[in-house]
Amino acid sequence: MVNKKPDNNTEQRILEAAKTILFKDGIQGARMQDIADLAKINRAMLHYYYRDKESLSEYVMKTVVSKFVETFKENLNSDVSIEEKIDLYISQEIDLVYNNSELTIFALHESIRDIDFFKKIIPEHKKSTLFATQLSKAIEDGLIKPFTLEEFIVFVSSLCMFPFLAGPLYKAILHWDEKRWQIYRRYLRRKLPELIKRAIYNK
């Protein structure tokens, strides 16, 4: 669950329920009835608060996507060394997907299903020129292997995310139980940053 604060009012309860159902089933697959059930209201209330399914989905999507974009951009323009910045970036990405793997799969699913809707949701943002400068310098100095800014972001984010997405897949294929997977999840979370850094830094 993304938003964990206790939901006292109906509107908030609907939103939490919508996130859960939408992330699991996707927009097309989600049923308004399921969202209503989980929020312990009837279908009519959904429409009262969020007009229709599209509005509700768009609202939830915007929350989701801005979370991603924030994480992509956050701290990239702060005034710290590139090593610190990379450490923070990696740990933020891992935390995002560690706590919200269903959200990430939802985003992947929707991005191939309806790319125009998806594009509509992406907020405007400027390139992070400070980090780009730092990265160029670090590469010039031989600290970091050669990447463009975009390549670097895609590469690092990828390495942070996937191991946590594929849980149910691996559990099924390798016949792991939930406990085995949870142990491995925690192990990965601890080990991954070191392994990622080994892949981007020159020794």
Add this chain to the structure above:
Amino acid sequence: MVNKKPDNNTEQRILEAAKTILFKDGIQGARMQDIADLAKINRAMLHYYYRDKESLSEYVMKTVVSKFVETFKENLNSDVSIEEKIDLYISQEIDLVYNNSELTIFALHESIRDIDFFKKIIPEHKKSTLFATQLSKAIEDGLIKPFTLEEFIVFVSSLCMFPFLAGPLYKAILHWDEKRWQIYRRYLRRKLPELIKRAIYNK
């Protein structure tokens, strides 16, 4: 598309259409009408050949999952050195997802949506004891960093897959066009094995 051979008969055409639609929309989201349209037949024919949506989905899912499992297991028991085996394993995983990223997202999506259905599909398979032995020895010899067999498989597979799954996501967030993404895809495919190996081998 997974199966590329030309489809001369109706049954095959339906199957190809079903894969395309199911991979894009998921089982719940897919419409029988869309599958029928793509296969250039009417809905009744779908039911004639594959009874109902569940049967059709199960049939497609079995194809998908066995593809995964084969790739996971293939060559792990062949009689070659562990270095060769790892090279082959990495290139096979990358090829699988490079050519079938929608399939992979479909599998991820369905694995969180209905894990019981998913489990029903997983074929029985034995553990790969030969590779396990080779891996233990390579770790003992200091060639490879310490992993259990399962950890190794999950880790390497993860690194192979995600970069190719997130294309539409990155395209949207980074405002890349299709051409930019295609160039990066090919770059990744070439570079990834080296980066993965750097992460698993001791120097």
Add this chain to the structure above:
DNA sequence: GTCTATATTGTGATAGAC
């Protein structure tokens, strides 16, 4: 095997009482 017509149920959305 293929098609049209139709039965049946599911689903999103609204109207209107309270």
Add this chain to the structure above:
DNA sequence: GTCTATCACAATATAGAC
């Protein structure tokens, strides 16, 4: 704001003609 009743239509599935 909340609920019940209901409408309109979408979607699965089947029956039966050819």
